[in-house]
Amino acid sequence: MTPNAAHQSPLTSDHRCPIRPAPATRVRPSTATLVVPLRHVNRNGIPKVSLDGISLSYKTNDGSQLLALDNINLRVKAGEFLCIVGPSGCGKSTLLHLIAGLQPATSGKVLIDDKQVEGTGTDRILIFQELGLFPWLTVGQNVEFGMKMKGISKAERNERTDYYLRLVHLTQFKDSYSHQLSGGMRQRVALARALASEPDVLLMDEPFAALDAQTRDLLHDELERIWSETGRTIIFVTHNVREAVRLGDRVALFTFRPGRIKREFVIDLPRPRQLEHVTVAKSAREILDHLREEINKSLEEQYGHEAVR
Amino acid sequence: MKRFAKHAIFYSVLVGVWLILAKLKIWPPYVFPTPRGVLDSLWAGFADHSFWIAIAVSMKRMLIGYSLSVVLGMVLGLGVASNKFLEETMGGLLVSLQSLPSICWLPLAVLWFGLTEKAILFVVVMGSLLSVTIAMETGRQQMPKIYGMAGRNLGAHGLKLFWYVLLPASLPYILSGLKQGWAFAWRSLISGEMIFVSLGLGQLLMMGRDLNDMSQVIAVMILIVVIGYLVDGLVFKTIERRLQHKWGLAPAT
Numbered sequence: 227m228t229p230n231a232a233h234q235s236p237l238t239s240d241h242r243c244p245i246r247p248a249p250a251t252r253v254r255p256s257t258a259t260l261v262v263p264l265r266h267v268n269r270n271g272i273p274k275v276s277l278d279g280i281s282l283s284y285k286t287n288d289g290s291q292l293l294a295l296d297n298i299n300l301r302v303k304a305g306e307f308l309c310i311v312g313p314s315g316c317g318k319s320t321l322l323h324l325i326a327g328l329q330p331a332t333s334g335k336v337l338i339d340d341k342q343v344e345g346t347g348t349d350r351i352l353i354f355q356e357l358g359l360f361p362w363l364t365v366g367q368n369v370e371f372g373m374k375m376k377g378i379s380k381a382e383r384n385e386r387t388d389y390y391l392r393l394v395h396l397t398q399f400k401d402s403y404s405h406q407l408s409g410g411m412r413q414r415v416a417l418a419r420a421l422a423s424e425p426d427v428l429l430m431d432e433p434f435a436a437l438d439a440q441t442r443d444l445l446h447d448e449l450e451r452i453w454s455e456t457g458r459t460i461i462f463v464t465h466n467v468r469e470a471v472r473l474g475d476r477v478a479l480f481t482f483r484p485g486r487i488k489r490e491f492v493i494d495l496p497r498p499r500q501l502e503h504v505t506v507a508k509s510a511r512e513i514l515d516h517l518r519e520e521i522n523k524s525l526e527e528q529y530g531h532e533a534v535r
Numbered sequence: 536m537k538r539f540a541k542h543a544i545f546y547s548v549l550v551g552v553w554l555i556l557a558k559l560k561i562w563p564p565y566v567f568p569t570p571r572g573v574l575d576s577l578w579a580g581f582a583d584h585s586f587w588i589a590i591a592v593s594m595k596r597m598l599i600g601y602s603l604s605v606v607l608g609m610v611l612g613l614g615v616a617s618n619k620f621l622e623e624t625m626g627g628l629l630v631s632l633q634s635l636p637s638i639c640w641l642p643l644a645v646l647w648f649g650l651t652e653k654a655i656l657f658v659v660v661m662g663s664l665l666s667v668t669i670a671m672e673t674g675r676q677q678m679p680k681i682y683g684m685a686g687r688n689l690g691a692h693g694l695k696l697f698w699y700v701l702l703p704a705s706l707p708y709i710l711s712g713l714k715q716g717w718a719f720a721w722r723s724l725i726s727g728e729m730i731f732v733s734l735g736l737g738q739l740l741m742m743g744r745d746l747n748d749m750s751q752v753i754a755v756m757i758l759i760v761v762i763g764y765l766v767d768g769l770v771f772k773t774i775e776r777r778l779q780h781k782w783g784l785a786p787a788t
């Protein structure tokens with residue numbers, strides 16, 4: 227399988243205008259209940275992932291409450307590639323933890339196929355920002371872990387482990403421990419570990435942040451290929467707006483604390499896309515303008531007005 | 536090699552001084568035995584199997600008692616660590632109980648179990664249980680939360696989560712506690728065996744006293760030290776080295 231094999235996303239349409247805010251967010255502020263646009267639901271009319279009025283506050287050390295997420299409403303249709311961008315500390319990781327079922331929301335519901343999430347489930351696998359590789363296991367054993375927990379037979383586990391290690395180009399490192407790898411290699415192990423569980427929904431928290439440009443491009447291609455071949459639903463958090471435009475069917479932009487969806491952008495560029503391509507750059511610039519507003523807000527909050535000038 | 540040479544010099548000097556003091560005959564031999572006498576006692580003890588039997592009996596008690604306290608301590612420690620109320624109340628109690636020499640449990644154990652094997656085991660368990668519990672409790676708190684989350688995320692729950700994730704993840708944090716627990720258990724066992732007749736190394740020690748056989752007393756003491764050292768040096772050091780290799784931790788020097 228060549229990584230660059232031309233493939234057409236089922237979501238790519240022939241719109242002239244390569245980028246536009248999603249209709250729903252255009253007509254209503256993001257805090258109101260989102261009217262689900264048709265293209266974001268699957269054939270049965272049920273979105274794969276659905277967030278209904280999700281809010282979450284953390285208790286801070288001085289005893290007050292910090293509102294990290296404020297009334298998030300989001301639908302992700304089966305097979306959709308959604309990217310989330312937002313300033314640091316806006317609650318992106320928190321949101322992925324909620325969807326993974328690792329912590330409960332203060333209010334609101336997370337629904338998968340219209341069923342409320344009550345905890346973790348192997349239909350949703352999260353690649354943590356901190357990776358969370360197990361240091362007491364080898365690379366191969368890390369990749370195998372989820373399958374072992376599911377009770378998959380040893381033979382199949384071996385086969386799949388080898389397959390996914392090859393995919394991330396780490397076959398020779400199967401018996402290494404994670405501390406013996408570079409940061410980028412560790413990210414690839416985490417990617418292989420998540421893919422090996424073959425979840426319906428893949429939650430990725432800045433998974434390519436520590437990669438060199440070549441490896442990242444390669445993994446973009448691979449991820450896009452896996453996604454289009456397997457029909458997985460992907461929610462992908464990144465700092466890099468270009469990366470979001472390169473990969474996403476849709477980009478959701480979060481506001482700085484409390485995290486809200488400021489705006490959604492539908493990316494109608496044909497696939498496969500190239501990070502360096504001018505249309506990607508153009509779309510990214512538009513989103514970046516909105517993101518910069520939020521980043522400035524966050525800087526103001528942290529350093530006062532002087533810093534922003 | 537250099538290290539070995541240093542040790543060789545140190546122990547030759549030690550034995551030399553001992554030899555000279557013994558040769559000077561300042562004290563009678565039943566108070567201050569010669570190295571030769573101790574060596575003879577060791578030889579005789581192994582030759583008539585009494586030392587082998589004592590070691591086997593003591594080690595069996597250690598294995599049973601220590602295993603019990605590791606299992607109990609882990610369950611207790613996890614329980615305490617996962618409950619705020621218990622952590623605040625029982626956490627303090629556990630630490631203060633640790634100041635109690637474990638031999639203090641012997642009268643209680645004898646009243647409960649009589650002069651039986653169970654009483655000895657009870658003392659061994661009480662000697663190491665607290666160390667293991669406290670180690671597990673703090674280990675659980677120090678262990679990065681990400682491992683538990685990653686484990687749950689990949690489908691590990693309940694016992695599987697404990698066995699495949701929480702336990703290995705906390706091992707570097709609890710290893711020193713497990714080691715301390717072993718040392719405490721060893722001491723508790725010997726004191727327990729000394730107090731009531733029950734085979735084992737402790738009893739051999741008391742037998743030496745009863746027979747006024749200072750050579751045997753010293754021989755058994757050497758045995759106790761050597762066994763304690765070997766377990767620490769072979770078993771725990773090996774585990775420690777393997778952990779450091781896997782986790783990429785700096786070797787402790």
Ligand SMILES: Nc1ncnc2c1ncn2[C@@H]1O[C@H](COP(=O)(O)OP(=O)(O)OP(=O)(O)O)[C@@H](O)[C@H]1O
Pocket residue numbers: 284285286292294312313314315316317318319320321355483
């Ligand atoms: N366990 C916690 N306790 C208290 N506050 C927390 C906790 N975890 C996160 N927060 C706060 O919640 C907010 C959102 O955190 P989160 O990690 O979700 O941000 P993020 O968008 O992923 O940021 P980044 O892009 O830097 O990773 C932050 O302001 C953070 O201080």
Ligand SMILES: [Mg+2]
Pocket residue numbers: 318319320355431
């Ligand atoms: Mg984050």
